Amino acid sequence: KAGVTQTPRYLIKTRGQQVTLSCSPISGHRSVSWYQQTPGQGLQFLFEYFSETQRNKGNFPGRFSGRQFSNSRSEMNVSTLELGDSALYLCASSLSLNVGTYEQYFGPGTRLTVT
Amino acid sequence: AQSVTQLGSHVSVSEGALVLLRCNYSSSVPPYLFWYVQYPNQGLQLLLKYTSAATLVKGINGFEAEFKKSETSFHLTKPSAHMSDAAEYFCAVSGLANTGNQFYFGTGTSLTVIP
Helix, strand or coil: CCCCEEECCEEEECCCCCEEEEEECCCCCCEEEEEEEECCCEEEEEEEEECCEEEEECCCCCCEEEEECCCCCEEEEECCCCHHHCEEEEEEEECCCCCCCCCCEECCCEEEEEC | CCCEEEECCEEEEECCCCEEEEEEECCCCCCEEEEEEECCCCCEEEEEEECCCCCEEECHHHCEEEEEHHHCEEEEEECCCCHHHCEEEEEEEECCCCCCCCCEECCCEEEEEEC
16 A cells, blocks of 8 residues: 655745645545744644544734645645744644544655745 | 653663663653654654553553553563664653544664664
């Protein structure tokens, strides 16, 4: 079974621009979560989508948004990029049939650099 | 409130020595607990998980962890460290009250293995 895939793997953007990252979960997984990882803040939860609905949201500004499609693929968008948005963005998928009992499987991440 | 605490952001062990990485959780109800490993420039890989079955959980690569309710701990151990174990390790918890499928990650412990 193919793992979680994320595209692109690396991205360089300029302040003020916007960016869209894509995540394809493991086949059959309906839950997709997004995380931001930085050396200073560690792993921070952005949001989780389940069956095209945002089920949980972390403490990030409204510039960060996401969506999930009917095939469970998910995208996250960051508008008006700031230097502090430079990070590794990780996507994780899960069966999530029973809340909390299923592990999350992570993709390799997208490394975003904002200049 | 901090849900997961990892004691020691950096741990160094000699090759062949015992590996002990500490994790404590804060929850009145035993949650679901996980250990993940992250190698440089990669996503997180599941090592093992506790979901209220056996308190001693065996994972991949010779790692195991013991759930101790009285100590609210879930420490990760490996009897003999290999050079390939050098990585970042994250403890995570899910199944907390009113949090849906949200995972909470510790700040991570960087393991160095000295030859």
